[in-house]
Amino acid sequence: MTSPDRPDALLERHRSLVDTVARRRFPAHASDPDLLQCGMIGLWKATEKWDGQRPFIPFAKACIHNAMVDHLRAQAPPETGFDDTLPSPPPPPDHSAEDRILSRRIAAAWPPGPERAALLSIASGTPKRRLACEMGLSGAQLTRLLKRAWKKVKQEAGDPP
Structure with missing residues (x-):
């Protein structure tokens, strides 16, 4: 059985x-x-x-x-792509200096772990739906994890919550 x-x-x-x-x-x-x-x-x-x-x-x-x-x-043909009916974010502009600053802020706020990995993935443009599946979380669980993590990053940087 x-x-x-x-x-x-x-x-x-x-x-x-x-x-x-x-x-x-x-x-x-x-x-x-x-x-x-x-x-x-x-x-x-x-x-x-x-x-x-x-x-x-x-x-x-x-x-x-x-x-x-x-x-x-x-x-899908490469020139057209596939529209999965979910809005996809525009490609982020190339702000490598800003990306390095954000990565340092995230690293300062969080030691290696799921919060840090989620923040770095989202900052690099990974869709939330895909990230949730890869991490084995529901969409709501990922959203709560990200809210908690961003709040700590803002606190570490001295930004208002």
Whole structure:
């Protein structure tokens, strides 16, 4: 008998999430077998990374979505790109001196750990959704972590909170 929280049991129980995410987020591509396979890979990664401390379904949906977006972006012609209907931030201007100052402020406020890694990733332009999936957090958990971390960075710099 298998535990309901084992990766293989989670995969079997929640495989319908792949179709749900495909239909809701990518209706024009929902029947593409390659997209669905990438969604299954995203679900498999979610079952491997899930620690059992937070709800599985929102975490899995984010991982499935990210895997599908990666597939569609790879399939899009390079000159057009893929619009995944989420607003993407404009590329940051090249302010290497400002980036070094920000990195030093973050390093001064936080020793190596998840807060520091999250701040540095966000400062370098990593999308929050992708970062949350990579860190194994929900979007709300990542937002709370970032708020707490930025508050400390501001305090260390002497800025008002």
